[in-house]
Amino acid sequence: MQNHPVYTDNDPQSEYSTLNLGPTHPATHGVFQNVLQMDGERIVSGVSTIGYIHRAFEKIAEHRPFYQITPLTDRLNYCSSPINNMGWHMTVEKLLGIQMPKRVDYMRVIIMELARIADHIICNGVLGVDTGAFTGFLYMMEYREDIYEIYEEICGSRLTTNIGRIGGFERNFNTIAFNKIRAFTKKFPAGLKEFESLFNRNRIFVDRTRDVAAVTAEDALSYSWTGPILRAAGVDYDVRAMEPYSSYEDFDFEVPVGENGDVYNRFLVRNEEMWQSLRIIEQALDKLEKEPSDIFHADVPAFYLPPKEEVYNNMEALIYHFKIVMGEVETPTSEVYHSVEGANGELGFYLVNDGGRSPYRLHFRRPSFINYQMYAPMSRGMLLSDAIINMSSLNVIAGELDA
Amino acid sequence: MSKIANEVLIIKLGDQFAGQVTELSQDYGMLSVETGVEQISEVLAYLKNDPELKFIFLTDITAVHYPELEKPIGVIYHLHSLTTNTRIRVKVFLAGDNVHIPTATTLWNGANWMERETYDFFGVIFDGHPDLRRILNVDDMTVFPMRKEFPLEDPNRIDKKDYFFGR
Numbered sequence: 001m002q003n004h005p006v007y008t009d010n011d012p013q014s015e016y017s018t019l020n021l022g023p024t025h026p027a028t029h030g031v032f033q034n035v036l037q038m039d040g041e042r043i044v045s046g047v048s049t050i051g052y053i054h055r056a057f058e059k060i061a062e063h064r065p066f067y068q069i070t071p072l073t074d075r076l077n078y079c080s081s082p083i084n085n086m087g088w089h090m091t092v093e094k095l096l097g098i099q100m101p102k103r104v105d106y107m108r109v110i111i112m113e114l115a116r117i118a119d120h121i122i123c124n125g126v127l128g129v130d131t132g133a134f135t136g137f138l139y140m141m142e143y144r145e146d147i148y149e150i151y152e153e154i155c156g157s158r159l160t161t162n163i164g165r166i167g168g169f170e171r172n173f174n175t176i177a178f179n180k181i182r183a184f185t186k187k188f189p190a191g192l193k194e195f196e197s198l199f200n201r202n203r204i205f206v207d208r209t210r211d212v213a214a215v216t217a218e219d220a221l222s223y224s225w226t227g228p229i230l231r232a233a234g235v236d237y238d239v240r241a242m243e244p245y246s247s248y249e250d251f252d253f254e255v256p257v258g259e260n261g262d263v264y265n266r267f268l269v270r271n272e273e274m275w276q277s278l279r280i281i282e283q284a285l286d287k288l289e290k291e292p293s294d295i296f297h298a299d300v301p302a303f304y305l306p307p308k309e310e311v312y313n314n315m316e317a318l319i320y321h322f323k324i325v326m327g328e329v330e331t332p333t334s335e336v337y338h339s340v341e342g343a344n345g346e347l348g349f350y351l352v353n354d355g356g357r358s359p360y361r362l363h364f365r366r367p368s369f370i371n372y373q374m375y376a377p378m379s380r381g382m383l384l385s386d387a388i389i390n391m392s393s394l395n396v397i398a399g400e401l402d403a
Numbered sequence: 404m405s406k407i408a409n410e411v412l413i414i415k416l417g418d419q420f421a422g423q424v425t426e427l428s429q430d431y432g433m434l435s436v437e438t439g440v441e442q443i444s445e446v447l448a449y450l451k452n453d454p455e456l457k458f459i460f461l462t463d464i465t466a467v468h469y470p471e472l473e474k475p476i477g478v479i480y481h482l483h484s485l486t487t488n489t490r491i492r493v494k495v496f497l498a499g500d501n502v503h504i505p506t507a508t509t510l511w512n513g514a515n516w517m518e519r520e521t522y523d524f525f526g527v528i529f530d531g532h533p534d535l536r537r538i539l540n541v542d543d544m545t546v547f548p549m550r551k552e553f554p555l556e557d558p559n560r561i562d563k564k565d566y567f568f569g570r
Contacts (some may be wrong), residue, residue: 050538050539051537051538051539051540051541054539054540056548056555058524058549059548059549059555060555062555063555094431219512221459221460221485222511222512222513223511223512223513224460224461224462224511224513224514224517225513235485237460237485242485242488243488326568334428334430334431335428335430335435336430336431337431337433337481337490337492339462346462348462348463348481350463350465350479350481352467360467361467361468363463363465363479365462365463365481369516369520370513370516370517373513373515373516374512377512402539403539
């Protein structure tokens with residue numbers, strides 16, 4: 001897993017000290033603790049402790065109607081909330097057998113890819129910060145801001161978006177939203193190019209990241225890794241390409257794959273994914289123009305929560321609104337697993353339904369939780385400064401880790 | 404490679420484990436099978452190592468509690484064959500007074516935390532697990548909170564009872 005020598009407890013030359021990295025430390029990017037046994041600057045062994053912000057989402061979900069679970073998903077990976085939202089809605093749609101209009105699929109793809117870009121911006125920006133380069137992070141904040149403004153235009157919210165509905169969107173994207181998306185696709189390439197040129201051949205950055213925390217494809221698969229960190233290790237697995245959902249099969253994009261799974265490769269894979277996301281968004285915008293502009297949800301009144309104006313002015317909508325909110329709609333007794341490609345990897349929803357107003361059981365397959373478990377074993381023998389960079393390259397989000 | 408048809412999977416599992424693996428459902432195209440606690444290690448190893456099946460990727464381990472069943476705790480494995488893009492769900496049901504099941508960490512390192520989480524919330528004991536401790540809840544907790552006998556709401560509250568809503 002790593003090339004550094006690993007010292008043992010019996011080594012008479014060594015004197016170990018214990019270092020608490022976290023729970024709240026600027027370099028841990030969230031609330032999780034690593035108790036490290038140190039031999040000078042080198043890590044001899046480590047134990048990870050998580051669960052500091054565990055909020056019992058799975059238990060809460062068993063007591064809520066389907067719609068009220070969406071805000072829980074927002075708070076898993078809050079750097080890319082829309083992907084979580086859409087993933088949950090798609091799971092319910094799969095359960096209910098709802099077929100989506102193409103235009104809604106494309107709108108969702110746009111939002112999900114924007115969310116992926118926002119997430120990767122933060123991850124790669126922070127990776128720069130951890131190697132001592134603050135500039136890239138500051139430059140890229142502007143683009144994350146642009147994306148948040150697009151969310152705001154669509155759903156009124158920026159971070160925990162609650163975007164969309166079961167069956168589509170709460171409202172159509174307005175002209176301003178489309179203009180902002182178009183403007184972003186025009187503006188972002190220059191910024192990303194600048195960001196790449198700041199880092200890709202920067203001697204300090206390359207020296208700090210290349211061959212650091214390199215993981216083989218076998219190890220990555222054995223630890224059930226998914227997402228950019230698995231692809232950086234050379235495994236070509238992307239849910240969007242392998243099991244296309246929401247019309248991803250209509251788009252032309254590549255799945256970037258790394259070579260030796262080190263921190264540098266993870267950085268490059270995420271950068272390349274941003275280019276691919278941009279490519280998908282542009283295609284989706286073109287495809288949207290060929291679809292009727294007034295469709296923004298499927299025709300399933302029994303499940304689609306009607307927009308507020310309709311609830312106020314239309315008796316049918318009011319009745320459906322009441323039935324949906326009270327959980328009076330009939331749902332099949334069945335179980336379903338659906339997964340989407342989150343920014344960190346495969347985000348899966350395992351939903352067991354007994355026909356009641358809430359799921360009988362809902363389990364989130366959270367990529368951060370699964371990706372992070374290799375952190376302590378892979379840190380053995382590593383320098384502390386490398387372990388810090390390794391953590392930022394894994395992009396572990398505490399909300400998703402603890403759920 | 405194209406997906407392995409569920410029928411093929413059923414035949415192969417039937418040949419290998421005659422009568423010990425039963426089909427439960429094929430909801431939404433995913434085959435779901437049940438096996439016993441004695442066979443689970445062999446079934447998982449077979450699914451992972453068979454050259455045609457190659458379910459090399461452990462997607463998830465979790466559990467579901469059905470208090471009314473004779474064997475109330477169901478341990479659920481989701482496996483994924485990345486070469487053929489086929490998924491399978493394997494279930495094992497455990498009796499309430501004997502919640503022991505062999506660990507899958509011998510096959511996948513990634514099973515470690517997934518099993519710890521399942522233990523933490525449902526009390527399933529994975530025999531042979533290298534470090535079976537609570538993971539998200541505090542260590543001195545005495546109950547397994549995802550079991551159905553631990554309601555989320557305050558049990559003294561009556562304003563949310565189903566009969567007020569005609570259910």
